[in-house]
Amino acid sequence: MVLTANKPVAVTVADVKADEEGKGFRLVLDAERVTEARFSSLIEEQKWTSTVTAAKTGRLVEPAAPGAFVVAVDAGHGGIDTGAIGSETKMEEKSVTLAFATQLVETLNKENGVKAFLTRDKDEFLSLPERVQIARQHSANLFISIHADTLKQRDIRGATVYTISDKASDHLAANLAARENLSDEIAGVTFKSEPAEVADILIDLTRRETQAFSVNLARSVVSSFEGQINLINNPHRHAGFHVLQAPDVPSILLELGFLSNKEDEKLLVDPVWRSKVADLLAVAVRGYRGEAVANGG
Ligand SMILES: [Zn+2]
Numbered sequence: 001m002v003l004t005a006n007k008p009v010a011v012t013v014a015d016v017k018a019d020e021e022g023k024g025f026r027l028v029l030d031a032e033r034v035t036e037a038r039f040s041s042l043i044e045e046q047k048w049t050s051t052v053t054a055a056k057t058g059r060l061v062e063p064a065a066p067g068a069f070v071v072a073v074d075a076g077h078g079g080i081d082t083g084a085i086g087s088e089t090k091m092e093e094k095s096v097t098l099a100f101a102t103q104l105v106e107t108l109n110k111e112n113g114v115k116a117f118l119t120r121d122k123d124e125f126l127s128l129p130e131r132v133q134i135a136r137q138h139s140a141n142l143f144i145s146i147h148a149d150t151l152k153q154r155d156i157r158g159a160t161v162y163t164i165s166d167k168a169s170d171h172l173a174a175n176l177a178a179r180e181n182l183s184d185e186i187a188g189v190t191f192k193s194e195p196a197e198v199a200d201i202l203i204d205l206t207r208r209e210t211q212a213f214s215v216n217l218a219r220s221v222v223s224s225f226e227g228q229i230n231l232i233n234n235p236h237r238h239a240g241f242h243v244l245q246a247p248d249v250p251s252i253l254l255e256l257g258f259l260s261n262k263e264d265e266k267l268l269v270d271p272v273w274r275s276k277v278a279d280l281l282a283v284a285v286r287g288y289r290g291e292a293v294a295n296g297g
Helices: 036-045 093-108 128-137 171-181 201-225 262-268 271-294
Strands: 009-018 025-033 069-075 114-118 142-147 159-164 231-239 251-255
Touching: 009 036, 036 201, 069 093, 069 128, 093 114, 093 142, 093 271, 128 142, 142 271, 159 171, 159 201, 171 231, 201 231, 201 251, 201 271, 262 271
Parallel strands: 069 114, 069 142, 142 251, 159 231
Antiparallel strands: 009 025, 159 251
């Protein structure tokens, strides 16, 4: 028997009681409305043991301080996968993302109660499932993947914030996700998409909750960036990025700008600009956390 509610609820009573008239038993269920954040934490408590990807990272995980808000910062590409290449400077995307991610972790760690860490802290290849797995192993509350790709349309510039979806918001998003998802093939890793399990209702619920949080984070980032740094038209887009598939970690992919655009390229290699963007992201994370707390999470 499956009961569904169209608003977040928590079951307060679930009992089988003998019928007063002695004719068998009664199933008693009481449910009450709860906030989405409370609902999400209830789901969190009912952890499943199987993981979405079977990636083994072979890393020792240091648990974060109890109660810390953990942010996984993922420098896109690395090792054999250089990512895009700057048209003027010939700078590789993997170095741009690592420089920025390192700065972002430093900035976030200055925030009260935040523990940020890098999925990779050197020039090494990590498969997309490994990146997801590292975030989950650290019980990350957020996952932020950093990129700076190239586009054929060299005049397009500005930052974009992506959240995951099966259907891409537009062609540009679809093409970008397709290219990003090639990363594993470059290194000869075959990406196995997991078959859907029958008992996936819980995962599905979690995924929906996570998605709502990811969208909140993306909005928070866009509003923090607005008027401060260049944004692409419709700066919040979505597509099927494999690196954003953790069902239980709200995740965004941030294209800082495009290495195919001269102006963007100049900024991407500028430590002063990078530090400004890191500060704006810290503001966004603070805003997101504030909202989560206000909702009881
Ligand atoms: Zn990239």
